[in-house]
Amino acid sequence: MKISEDEIRRLTLEAITELGDKATPDLIKKVVSKSVSSIGMLPEDKLSDNLSSGRIILTSFGLNSPGIIAQITKTLSESKCDIRDLSQKIMDEFYTMIMIIDISNSPKDFKDIQNEMNRVAEELKVKIFLQHEDVFRYMHRI
Amino acid sequence: MPYEFDEILETIKMTEIEHFDIRTVTLGISLRDCVDRNIDVTKQKVYDKIMRFGKNHVKYAKEVESTYGISIANKRVAVTPISIPFDMFGMEDFIEIAKVLDKAAGEIGIDFLGGYSALVQKGMSNGELEFIKSIPFALSQTKRVCSSVNVASTKAGINIDAINMMSDVILSTAEKTKNEGSIGCAKLVVYCNVPEDNPFIAGAFHGISEPEVTLNVGISGPGVVLEAIKEIGSADMRTLAETIKKTVFKITRAGELIGNKVAEKHGIPFGIVDISLAPTPAEGDSIADILIAMGVEDVGAPGTTAALAMLNDCVKKAGLMASSSVGGLSGAFIPVSEDQGMIRAVERGNLSLEKLEAMTAVCSVGLDMVAIPGDTPASTIAGIIADECAIGVINDKATAVRIIPVYGKKVGEVVDYGGLLGKAPVMMVRELSSKLFVGRGGRIPAPTRSLTN
Known part of the structure; x- marks a missing residue:
């Protein structure tokens, strides 16, 4: 977040009134720069959290067999991915599973996790798609 | 769960089954600062600039592709219309510049580069005259360079002299690339009211009012719209319109996201989303199939123009809501050779050139990828171009002719x-x-529609 010159001027005037007699140019500079940086930082963190979360959506489907979710979650936990939500449906012998995963604490990046999941998908002979959450948010939320 | 099960599956179905992809991410680069008295210095400057901004273009696009699971079919580059900054050069020099563009495009790993262009709707400078003469040589001696020339506009009227010249250029290009089915003409577009931010090749260029560099996106998705229409069966027109709008809204949103992310990676401003529905020769990725699903027996049947007009209008309404920066051509494309359904309609004798012309009055972009007999006279081609220009000028819209004799x-x-x-x-x-008509030469004056002030 950018702070306009007007706002800085306002902060400086406020600091001068607050400090009263104690006000020296150095002290005012210190106070103002401290409050500017704290204003600047707080909303920015929130903003980036909101705009681009570390959340990805994993969709998997194929022929149902025991151990599919176990294998997927095991691989995810090895990469320190946090599973935030999980939902699945079974129709006859087919299953569909959707997971919301937070990868922000994982030492691996999106690409690595995607490669690992491709390996798992091949092993289990199912389909696994990994997509950043934003694409669903853009398409299905106004 | 913040998303419904069905919503997530709908997106997966679009990308995995219904051919939904982003048709193109096009990097626009200004070449206006690349001019030098010495042609060799100019060439080096052009090459350096394209390499500087374009070298990571394919890489960035691929990264975004894998993050969002939506494929980007084409990664392309558009440059300033060559005739503008390099106006002082002659025909031979222009061909040299085309070769440099071709080389740079090859090295950054893209298949086509647009911007070997000129804007001559009102008249030609000496440089532009030389440039137009160079087109057949440039297109036959390069693989990746695409050319476009704007010959008419609502504000300026129709430059018949330029149209006559372009008809000769088209025939000459066809002849020079005869061993490859006259493919040179597939890389050459004659425009009316050309948009300056169109990301779609072959007509893409980086307009003179554009910033230094910018990134524009062209979306696709006829397959997605087709499936949605098939699903509602024989519902009434209102439901049909509603269905098309909802579907297009979603794909445009995806386009906006992808465009923003690629631009972010480049560290350059995001330009526009071109919401055109663009077909490919793949089965199920066809505008013609959409028209048939809407209810006409085949493209060319009475009612086709109305169906297309409705489709095009729904695309625009949904696109405008989905993106704050809609630009380019933004309609529905009806190229013949790039659409299985259109090819079929022509082969069955259901679609004539005249019906196609009527259809171009209600959508973008014009007579696109239309093959005609090689012995068609230049004056007839000029007549065809003049007709398309008339549709564009009077309706204040972009029209184009990409015709292959x-x-x-x-x-x-x-x-x-x-x-x-x-x-x-x-x-x-x-x-x-049409020889006597186009043979008159000169310029058809601008229509009353041009006087809007």
Whole structure:
């Protein structure tokens, strides 16, 4: 977040009134720069959290067999991915599973996790798609 | 769960089954600062600039592709219309510049680069005259360079002299690339009211009012719209319109996201989303199939123009809501060779050039990828271009002609380009002459519509 010159001027005037007699140019500079940086930082963190979360959506489907979710979650936990939500449906012998995963604490990046999941998908002979959450948010939320 | 099960599956179905992809991310680069008295210095400057901004273009696009699970079919580059900064050069120099553009495009790993262009709707400078003469040579001696020339606008009228020149250029290009089915003409567009931020090749260029560099996106998705229409069966027009709008809204949103992310990676401003529905020769990725699903027996049947007009209007309404920066051509494309359904309609004799012309009045972009007999006279081609320009000028819209007089081929024969360009059945052209009309030369004055102030 950018702070306009007007706002800085306002902060400086406020600091001068607050400090009263104690006000020296150095002290005012210190106070103002401290409050500017704290204003600047707080909303920015929130903003980036909101705009681009570390959340990805994993969709998997194929022929149902025991151990599919176990294998997927095991691989995810090895990469320190946090599973935030999980939902699945079974129709006859087919299953569909959707997971919301937070990868922000994982030492691996999106690409690595995607490669690992491709390996798992091949092993289990199912389909696994990994997509950043934003694409669903853009398409299905106004 | 913040998303419904069905919503997530709908997106997966679009990308995995219904051919939904982003058709193109096009990097626009200004070449206005690349001019030098010495042609060799100019060439080096052009090469350096394209390499500087474009070298990571394919890489960035691929990264975004894998993060969002939406494929980007084409990564392309558009440059300032070459005739503008390099106006002082001669024909030979322009050909040299085309070769440099071709080389740079090859090295950054893209298939086509647009911007070998000129804007001559009101008249030509000496440089532009030289430039137009160079087009057949440039297109036959390069693989990746695409050319476009704007010959008419609502504000300026129709430059018949330029149209006559371009008809000769088209025939000459066809002849010079005769061993590859006159493919040079597939890289050459004659425009009316050309948009300056169109990301779609072959007509893409980086307009003179654009910033230093910018990133524009062209979306696709006929397959997605087709499936949605099939699902609602025989519902009434209102429901049909609603369904098309909802579907297009979603794909435009995805386009906006992808465009923003690629631009972010480049660290350059995001330009526009071109919301055109663009077909490919792949089965199920066809505008013609959408028209048939809407209820006409085949493209060319009475009602086709109305169906297309409705489709095009729904695309615009949904796109405008989905993106704050809609630009480019933004309509529905009806190229013949790049759309299985259109090819079929021509082969069955259901679609004539005249019906196609009527259809271009209600959508973007014009007579696109239309093959005609190689012995068609230049004056007839000029007449066809003039007709398209008239539609554009009077309706204040972009129209274009990308016509291929296939050297040595006759009506009924087929020329196959493979890949995205597809295959084109040679269409019948009326043998009535327009020679005396276009032979008058000069410029058709701007219509009353141009006086809007």
